[in-house]
Amino acid sequence: MAQKILTHKGGEFSISYAIQNAQNGAKPLVILHGWGANKNLMQQAFNALFRDFTHYYIDMPGFGNSKTPPFALNTQDYAEVMRLMLESLQLEPAKVTIIGHSFGGKVATLLNPKILILLSSAGILTQKSLKVRAKIVTTKLLNKVLPKNQLLRNLLRSKDVQNMDEVMYQTFKNVVDEDFSSIFKNFKNPCYIFWGKEDLATPLSSGERIHTLIYDSKFFPLEGDHFFFLKQAKEIERQFYINL
Template identity: 25%
Template sequence: MSGSSTRRWPVWVAVGASIVVVLALLIWLNPFLLIDTSVDVYLRTHGVSHHHVDVDGYQIHYLEAKAPAGSPDKPLVLVHGLGARATDWAPLIPALAAHGYHVYALDLLGYGSSPKPRDGDASLAVEEHITSGFLQALRLDKPDVAGWSMGGWVAMKLALDYPERVRRLLLYDSAGLYFIIDFPHTLFTPTDRAGFDALMQRIEPDHPRMKMPGFVIPGMLRRFEKNRAIVDSSFHSMLTGREILDFRVHALQMPVLIVWGTEDKLTPLATGLRLHELVPQSVFVGLRGCGHLAAAECSKQVLPETLKFLDAEPPLPASINYLDAPK
């Protein structure tokens, strides 16, 4: 090795060490940065694009994935849950588009890359209004509408209030029916490690899972704090009881798919089964070993069941079926 090469070697070590330190600092400050960037790269490389559309003076952000050229236009709108964002649908979006669906996944008002409400109101009624305006702004003619958790509640309200505007309704571990809440109201806005662990225990199944390293927790808690007012507004509107749909869902006339993780500890399996009973034409799919995040963590089972439901002509008859999650 030459003398000049030997002298350069410590320089490259210093540069490399500096990069590592900067990356570590960035991850500590914003532990979601790496995840968000990876998801965005995945979506963009699979043809998913970012857009904004004006809805009531708000620039609502959404993801769009087009079906292969020459496909008939079959719009599918995805509505995320409490404290979530459009990118949570990432495991399903490219595959749904590849199978012929024109996918739109919006960030509800106050969530993701959409602006916060000017008056701080992110209630279910407001989010339904935003979703309805989103369909109008993009001139979506009777799309299929899918909702996950709180997004299922919003989607059901939309389908009940504007049945002529929804072709088929898809619900994944959906909120909307009454059940006893056996967790603190602060569950979704943790302020310490214990609170964060309690949230993870609720949204994930009981089987062993990766424990989040302690050094990233402060950054995660900062993100929860940033979104606290919006999440509290949405959750408060869910707790008032005025929007409970137990006595309305029987009026749903379109085909309905209900997908549920059997280990869901947030919206219990019994709630999904009761929803199936109240909507006689519904198709129920239980996913054994999956929790509240079944639509993402068990997407390999969710996708074929979703496509089977969407593609069926005539619509699938009412049924109950259970599938095993991958080991």
Template identity: 30%
Template sequence: MEVTVKGLKVYYTVEGCGAEDVLILEGWGTNTQVYRPISAQLSQKYHVFTPDLPGFGKSEEPKENWTVGDYAAFVKEFAGKVGIQKVTLIGHSFGGRIILKLHENPSELPFETERIVLIDSAGIRPADTLRKRLRRLKYKVGRCFLEVFRKDRVETYRLRHSSADYKAASPRMREVLKNTVSEDLGHLLPKLQAPTLLIWGRNDTATPLADGQRMEKEIPDAGLVVLEGGHYSFLDSPEVFRRVMASFMKL
């Protein structure tokens, strides 16, 4: 299905016809199909919406360099367009980052949050290490050196030393990634008042397990389940994931 939100054509799927809604927010650079195992399971009881966020899947890219706040505003408008009023929010990676931002001002949400599921969620800054500091210093020194040369050489250097997400993104989405990836939303964790299930891959290197452990401590009503796998733990341990979700969602 397709709807216009923030002036952009947005693709989304709808499954199930239950009285309660579920909204799945995808990870960076993915699409609705990646989350089909989740939506298919939940559609047994719930009305499940899975949009391709602007810039991902079949949805149009933002026309400006969006921030996390812009994506949160998008979710609010999308929810209004499709009629979501009482919802379970599920966010994987970048989608979890958006859920944190949504709760910056909970009273302004256009819906009531019944439950939250954060899967290998982004949004908080991991503890700094000497290796990370040295890597950043090396990058900054190299970038400053290259800035005396042409801009295309700077971009070549950036691509060589950047993440896979950055390399795979379009020029517009690279700017969006730079805007969003560095924002630390850890101060918002106590504002998540709904019962929250945290699901993490033991070997997640993109958002380390330590992030999930911190979230469990700082979100008032949260529980952490650790699966065998990495950043896509719901795909790495599908059967265990299904059992955990069935229990939390009362399927």
């Protein structure tokens, strides 16, 4: 396991990464995981594919073997830390291909790579269910009445964040409901958008919306849920090379 120590906004970030298929003259492929995942999951999907690329798998701050950040981050912070990480690996974001899944798709887009591959990317706001909206209202009201009740906080948190420390929970709140429509619209380089048809976390309509926003994009709905790429990685590779 390799590690880099970076500094951002005066804080120290310990970032874990792995380089695979390193070869002279190979094009760089940076692969970013989604929220709650890690580089190992992405390696599981893509390690045997994209053989003419050198793969760079990175654990973003607070995930996998990368330490919890010293303070709560937003998506711009994640992008800047990843930019510093690429520079430390002697990579220029504008000259690489980046795959980003879910939250990693937002970070990847901000890096403005030469080629962008989105896998069920986050960044399009969708209508929350009545149950979720009611829980948000209840949480806000109870936090005003009992602002320091940790047991109450844990009970009200979603299953995705119940075991997070406070820094990562605040980070989650910073990034979960962002509208990246204008950022997608301003992305001008080639983009390949792959999506799980049965995705409930980021619905297929979000992928269709991103496709309309990014002018130079191609859209590929595939069978599967939010983690469709674990079974569809070969098809992702095939469609990428066909349409390159």
